[in-house]
Amino acid sequence: MEQARQEELNELVKIRRQKIDELKKLGVNPYPYKFKCTHFSKDIIENFDRMEGKAVSIAGRIMALRKMGKASFAHVMDSGGRIQIYVRLNNVGEVPYKIFKLLDIGDWIGVTGDVFKTHTGEISIVVKELTLLSKTLRPLPIVKEKVEDGKKIIYDQFADKELRYRQRYVDLIVNPEVRDVFVRRSKIISTMRRYLEEKGYLEVETPILQPVYGGAFARPFVTHHNTLDMTLYLRISNELYLKRLIVGGFDGVFEFAKDFRNEGMDRFHNPEFTQMELYVVYEDYYFMMNLVEEMISTIAEKITGSKTIVYQGNEIDLTPPWKRIRMFDAIEEETGFNLYGTIENEVREIGKKLDIDVEALPTRGKIIDEIFGKYVEPKLIQPTFITDFPIEISPLAKKHRDDPNLVERFEPYIAGKEIGNAFSELNDPIDQRQRFEAQMKLRSAGDDEAQVLDEDFLRALEYGMPPTAGLGIGIDRLVMILTDSPSIRDVLLFPQMRPEQLKAED
Numbered sequence: 001m002e003q004a005r006q007e008e009l010n011e012l013v014k015i016r017r018q019k020i021d022e023l024k025k026l027g028v029n030p031y032p033y034k035f036k037c038t039h040f041s042k043d044i045i046e047n048f049d050r051m052e053g054k055a056v057s058i059a060g061r062i063m064a065l066r067k068m069g070k071a072s073f074a075h076v077m078d079s080g081g082r083i084q085i086y087v088r089l090n091n092v093g094e095v096p097y098k099i100f101k102l103l104d105i106g107d108w109i110g111v112t113g114d115v116f117k118t119h120t121g122e123i124s125i126v127v128k129e130l131t132l133l134s135k136t137l138r139p140l141p142i143v144k145e146k147v148e149d150g151k152k153i154i155y156d157q158f159a160d161k162e163l164r165y166r167q168r169y170v171d172l173i174v175n176p177e178v179r180d181v182f183v184r185r186s187k188i189i190s191t192m193r194r195y196l197e198e199k200g201y202l203e204v205e206t207p208i209l210q211p212v213y214g215g216a217f218a219r220p221f222v223t224h225h226n227t228l229d230m231t232l233y234l235r236i237s238n239e240l241y242l243k244r245l246i247v248g249g250f251d252g253v254f255e256f257a258k259d260f261r262n263e264g265m266d267r268f269h270n271p272e273f274t275q276m277e278l279y280v281v282y283e284d285y286y287f288m289m290n291l292v293e294e295m296i297s298t299i300a301e302k303i304t305g306s307k308t309i310v311y312q313g314n315e316i317d318l319t320p321p322w323k324r325i326r327m328f329d330a331i332e333e334e335t336g337f338n339l340y341g342t343i344e345n346e347v348r349e350i351g352k353k354l355d356i357d358v359e360a361l362p363t364r365g366k367i368i369d370e371i372f373g374k375y376v377e378p379k380l381i382q383p384t385f386i387t388d389f390p391i392e393i394s395p396l397a398k399k400h401r402d403d404p405n406l407v408e409r410f411e412p413y414i415a416g417k418e419i420g421n422a423f424s425e426l427n428d429p430i431d432q433r434q435r436f437e438a439q440m441k442l443r444s445a446g447d448d449e450a451q452v453l454d455e456d457f458l459r460a461l462e463y464g465m466p467p468t469a470g471l472g473i474g475i476d477r478l479v480m481i482l483t484d485s486p487s488i489r490d491v492l493l494f495p496q497m498r499p500e501q502l503k504a505e506d
Contacts, residue, residue, distance in 0.1 A: 009138070016137050019102045023135065028099055030135035035059050035110035042080030044115055045123050051115045056125060058083065059110040059133060061173065063140075067101060073124075076109065077176075084124040085111055096130050106173075108134035141174055165489050166497050184303055185479045185491055189256060191299045192276060192473075199291075201252035201278065206241035208234060208258065214457070215239030215396070217449045218261040221271075234260035239396065239470065240457045242279050243425065246468050247460045254278040256475070267487040268417060271496050274475040283469035284424040285408045289385050292412050292420065292471065293320040296383070296478070303482055311415045311481050314381050322383040322412070327372060330386055334375040339368055341405075362447050365392035380413035395435040395451055397423035415481050422471040429461035 020030050039056045060078035070089040075082050089097045091113075103109065112129040141158040158164065164171040164178075171178050193203065211230065213220040215237025223232050238257040245253050256276050263269065280287070297307045297318040307319045325333075328340040337350050344364040351358040351367045356374065361367045368390055380386070387410040388400055397407035408424035426432050436458070442450035479491040489495040 012139050013137050016104060016135070016139075019104070020135050023099065023102055023132065026095060026099060028132055030132055032131065032133060035131055035133055037110070040080040041076070041078050041083035044083060044125075045081065048115065048117070048123050052117070054115055055112065055128075056115055057110065057112040058125065059108065062103060062105050062107050062109060065103070065105055070097075072100065074103075076111070077173075084118070084122050085113070085127050086116075086118070086124050087127045087130065091126065091128055092130055099132060100130055103132065104136060104139070106136040106138070106140040107132065108136075141170065161489075162497070165495050166500060168493055181479075181483045181485060181491060182493060184483050187303055188299055188479055188482060189475065191302050192295065192475075193256070195295050195298060196254050196278065199252070201254050201280065202250060204242070204245060204250075204253045204255055206235075206238045206245075206255060206257070210235050210241075212452060212454045212456070213237075214451055214454050216259075216261070217393075217451065218263060219448055221260050221262050236261050237275070237472070238277055239472070240454055242277055243465060243468070243470070244457065244460045246279050246281060247463055247465045250281075252278070252280040265496065267489070268477065270476065270488050270492060273488075276473045276475055278471045278473075279425070280469050281466050284467065285387075285410055285422055285469055288422045288469040288471050289322075289324065289387075289410055290320075292385075292422070292473075293318075293322045293383065296412075296414075296419075299478075300482055309482065309484075311484055312486060314415060316382060316415060316481075318383055318414070322385055324385045324387055324410075326388040327368075327386050327390070328388075330376045331368070331372055334379060335371065337371075339371070362442065362445060363392060365390045369393055377413065377418070378416045380416055382414075384413045385410045386413060392438075394423070395439050396426055396432075398426045398428075399431070417477055417481075418474075419477045419481070420471060420473040422469070425465070425468040425470045427461060427465040427468060429458055432461055433458055 023030050035057075037057055037059050039058055041058060041060070044051050044056060044058070058076065058078060060076040062074050063077045063082060064075040066073040072087045074085050074087070076085055087097065087100050092100070110131040110133050111125060111127045113125040113127040116124060116126055118124055158170060158174045164175070197203070209223070209225075209232045211232060213233040213236050216239070218236040220233040220236050223234065224230070225232050235257070236259055238255055238259070242253055242255060254276060256274060258272060259275050260272050262271060265271065297320055300309055300318050301307050308315060308317045310316070328338065332338045335354060337354070339347060339350065342350070342364070347364045347367045348358045351361075351371060354371055354375065356367060356370050358367055361370055372386075376386075388403070388406045389397070389409045391399065391405055391407050394407040394409050397409040400406040400408050410422050411418045412420045426435070433453075436451065436453040439451040440453050443452070476488050476491055479485070480488060483491060485491050
């Protein structure tokens, strides 16, 4: 079957190459340099009453063709939608009509003509001039429909998920709703940016290539700089550099950062992802909770028209205030076990009772985090702040003002998934050094995700960092929720994939 498909594809490519030769004989450059558009299809259709009879020039990709003797129809798709064109031999002339007859679905064309409405009521353009803008060699996987036994059957649909992710360029052509997701993604980011700028915070850029990686629990990607003859790492977080800027005197800074973590892939994780991090002086994690719920609900309303959204069948109300619950209280509610104040052996025994693979987890904190992830996280459908984490899993957060065994940290959850992380930032350089040293001991014991000690960052703290609230928001997960997308790959234009074996004829 696959061999037959490939042979058919090769034959179609051969035919289209022959058409290119025929077009050149007619004096046509199949890949010209430019075309002047005056309108988009959406403008014409939405404003037909004042556009009727007017001359327009549009350009786009042919998505449907009905070739007839002396008059033909086609549908052209541009970034705004589709519009029908009507091509008559008597209007365009003999050579242009021959050129049109050599066109295929998928080709890019530009047309100039007058706006009118057909007798069936379809807004169209009667073509006076036609220009080929790009001749395609590969046929598009156009969706077809037929009726059998009174039922509509769709076939030849470009629906294979892996193929759609791998060939996003085809996915965007034949599945227009996919484009809408990425338009929304762009609007979500720009709305968040405007929100933060209106608060007076400054957008900055920090290094992607770092001599010391830090700011999160993760394995890095490693590279080498030849001239300096040194190992560098793709950043796993931009946190420590943004805090350096707070030390330097900025009042509030944020960055939309590409971060990279050498970890597993699933529907919520991609090794390359986008994160927004924000740091504000003289504030704490209570301030940041208020900002997060206001910012996310504001973005949702501007993007979707409402603070209530639907994600994978669940109606979710993002209206502030969001629920707030301490991590240990949330675990006790779902499991019946109070883990607060327990020592490591006790937590391991409880973990076994809860079917946690405790042997694979090196510390008390990681076992607690695993219990939380299994029993609590999936239940957090409505927006919830989980607060006050164990100190051993939060090496960059300030000790809780009322309990030195906890830190002032929260994670916002929506639709059963964490979308961010925030602290009252640790600004005591002595405490920070001790936390880093404890992390280095964990690394020596085999925990390759433990954080590394960054001497330059400690030196920066020793120059003094004021009280600061910090926040990281996972942009990809937020976009998933606000576009009702089930997988992170649905909101990344080019998600990471296993290598594909390509041949020249493919």
